Amino acid sequence: MLHTPFQLPCGAILQNRLAKAAMTERLCRADQLPHEDHVRLYESWAEARAGLMISGNIMVDRKHLESGGNIILDDESALPSLSRMTDAGKKYGHHFWAQISHSGRQTSVLVNRHPLAPSDVQLKKMGLFGKPRQMTEEQIETVIRQFVHTAVLCKKGGFTGIQLHSAHGYLLSEFLSPRTNTRTDQWGGSIENRARLLMRIVKETREAVGAEFPIGVKLNSADFQRGGFSPDDSLQVIRMLHDAKVDLLEISGGTYENVPFSGE
Numbered sequence: 001m002l003h004t005p006f007q008l009p010c011g012a013i014l015q016n017r018l019a020k021a022a023m024t025e026r027l028c029r030a031d032q033l034p035h036e037d038h039v040r041l042y043e044s045w046a047e048a049r050a051g052l053m054i055s056g057n058i059m060v061d062r063k064h065l066e067s068g069g070n071i072i073l074d075d076e077s078a079l080p081s082l083s084r085m086t087d088a089g090k091k092y093g094h095h096f097w098a099q100i101s102h103s104g105r106q107t108s109v110l111v112n113r114h115p116l117a118p119s120d121v122q123l124k125k126m127g128l129f130g131k132p133r134q135m136t137e138e139q140i141e142t143v144i145r146q147f148v149h150t151a152v153l154c155k156k157g158g159f160t161g162i163q164l165h166s167a168h169g170y171l172l173s174e175f176l177s178p179r180t181n182t183r184t185d186q187w188g189g190s191i192e193n194r195a196r197l198l199m200r201i202v203k204e205t206r207e208a209v210g211a212e213f214p215i216g217v218k219l220n221s222a223d224f225q226r227g228g229f230s231p232d233d234s235l236q237v238i239r240m241l242h243d244a245k246v247d248l249l250e251i252s253g254g255t256y257e258n259v260p261f262s263g264e
């Protein structure tokens with residue numbers, strides 16, 4: 001069965017049931033563009049012939065990085081080098097998707113002393129993260145546009161789909177959790193409100209990339225913290241994503257406060 005094709009709701013077909021999950025490459029030089037090292041890396045991964053490969057997180061905003069070595073995709077200048085990387089990953093005709101992400105309050109203090117977040121709840125870990133700024137409505141609308149813009153650039157750069165990173169305590173996951181989202185407006189409180197940002201991005205990305213381009217989401221089953229995003233919350237978001245016809249859901253768990261996903 002692992003070697004049989006799998007059709008996604010958008011119509012795209014994965015050639016087999018094996019997928020490589022996102023692993024941050026941290027290979028960029030100061031220009032934050034895909035480098036020849038990315039080309040070599042994905043040429044090598046392509047040899048495994050997994051039906052789907054997902055890139056490490058590609059950032060939508062240059063002030064919010066998971067690491068200084070991340071690819072930032074916010075304008076067309078990256079497209080020539082990106083195409084070399086995506087061609088390498090698609091060498092045998094398999095799917096190669098971009099994971100797109102905004103690091104929110106989990107942005108290193110070396111990158112941004114006051115990163116944007118749903119609320120000003122600081123991640124206290126050895127002084128590595130600054131006090132975040134609670135986002136205004138306008139900043140939330142800007143982030144929606146940034147995700148959509150990056151998704152469109154990913155399509156232009158040769159990726160065959162995208163995955164929205166809504167797990168592991170980054171911005172979209174912060175909105176989902178009542179520990180990090182204490183807002184009392186339409187973006188906080190009920191699970192419908194906490195999921196509003198993710199669902200707006202799914203909807204507007206779909207409108208921008210078209211009906212036949214795969215959109216996936218990575219979501220926590222829970223963040224494994226008291227008072228945080230719970231398994232019940234997760235099930236409700238999964239229903240919303242199902243209704244929105246998301247093509248593929250990857251379930252993970254944890255945040256920087258409880259990190260089972262790092263392999264350590």
Ligand SMILES: Cc1cc2nc3c(=O)[nH]c(=O)nc-3n(C[C@H](O)[C@H](O)[C@H](O)COP(=O)(O)O)c2cc1C
Binds near residue numbers: 021023056252263
């Ligand atoms: C070196 C390394 C880098 C990773 N980078 C990312 C990443 O960029 N994006 C992401 O969503 N997960 C990343 N992960 C987490 C994995 O994709 C995956 O979620 C993790 O191995 C745990 O598996 P699980 O999610 O099935 O529990 C990384 C894991 C490792 C070991």
